[in-house]
Amino acid sequence: MAAEPIIHIKDVHKHFGRVQALRGVSLDIFPGEVVVILGPSGSGKSTLLRCINHLEVCNSGQIIVDNIVLKSAENINAVRREVGMVFQQFNLFPHLTVLNNITLAQRVVRKRSPKESEDVAMDLLKRVGLESKWESYPAQLSGGQQQRVAIARALAMNPKIMLFDEPTSALDPEMIKEVLDVMTSLARDGMTMVVVSHEMGFARAAATRCIFMDEGQIVEQGHPDQLFDHPTQDRTRLFLSKVLQS
């Protein structure tokens, strides 16, 4: 494993009013790792993910992404260029076609030419199996297709890290697989990924590390086989017994 972590999180606290979302989280993520974060709702896993690209600003502690300390507006944008994010609700731009959804940020942020950004977009659409949909609008696509477009949109910026915030939670069961397949193939290609998800199958198949969070803290972490089959903490065992039952 590479010596230098690409994401360095140190003693991060975050509260929303009186609610304490993160209580001193420290975590190093190395290039090429696929980290799946598990935990009950309200455990702070989404907040942690959103702190990494500064959609939430942590109250104390330090986050270093790709050797850039998150501080001023400029370096936040510098970090965000390197970090792709996929949301639970897809958040595609409804007024733009699939193609323009993927080319917009390339043009205005990366300053690519229309031709170049369209070539990138079509390559990525092919990769997620939607090259025939380039002219469609988001509302014409199924949830699974929208999420695959959202993944392509994030990849178009050539990020070094991909964050997934419950990417399959808003999907019908039969569409989950098509999204997970794309994510698994990304993981296999060596993308550094941080995934908040309840998909145990994906965690086992693709994750290099699983993290269990509860009440704003990391309770336990380890290789998925170890964490799922031999959890050391009672809290983890209780959670897993409930999740794996269903």
Add this chain to the structure above:
Amino acid sequence: MPAPKFTKYFGRIFAGREDRSDPSRGKNELKLIPGNELPSQLDAWWWLVAAVAIIIVLLITLQPDPYWHILRFVRDGLAMTLLLTIISFIFTLLVGIIGGLGRIAKNPVIYFISTIYVEVIRGIPLLVQLIWWYFAAPVAIRTFGEWIGFAPLAEYRSNAFVLAVVGLVICYGAYMSEIFRAGIQSIAKGQVEAARSQGMTYMQAMRYVVLPQAFRVVLPPVGNEFIMLIKDTSLVSAVAMADLTRRGREYMAANFNPIETWTMVALLYLIMTLFFTRILVWFEKKKGYEK
């Protein structure tokens, strides 16, 4: 008896009205689905525009004295009313966008200034504002110019048209700011997050992602403001602008026929507002369903 054309015709009008009350109308997502387009034909309410036009034409042709004379007399006022409306509206949109962004700004100074602007302006009648700009502002500007010893300001000569536009824009800009604020806030927060997570700046996210969607949402209330503006320009007749209302008053004063004069003026305002309402409905449909 065969179904008369009359019923068929009015049936279409009522169908048109039902279309408008359809709950799916106004929902952005549904509007954005291409293939869901409404027929591109003009909507049925154009008959009302045509009816008013026919009344005007009948009055002019059957009773040229005084109706044709009134129309000839007030036509420069009609042009002035349209010019005032269109120029004021363009600037109102600009002020509205800036004010709307100011009302949601995180910067407390910008938020404070735009909120004070909106609250103060909305609390003063438009007529009073127009009179203030016409009578008080030039004096204030000259006094200020003398005080700082700046000749161009001290010798400021008021221009009625400019001051009327300023008065209308500042007043309507306050209402427009609130419309744009509501429109921007109606766009889901996730849209900004998606844009910003790709490295766009706040202004880029606004320009490429939020405002294009917000424009569709605010189109109906913005259109409303335009119609109100046409009518409210009549208030500038109080400050020496030769608009439609003032020209009507001048004609009546010279010819002593209030009924004919004000009927004609009212019909002219009516046909303008009805016509532009139809244009706006057409534009809304076109924008809403556009690919």
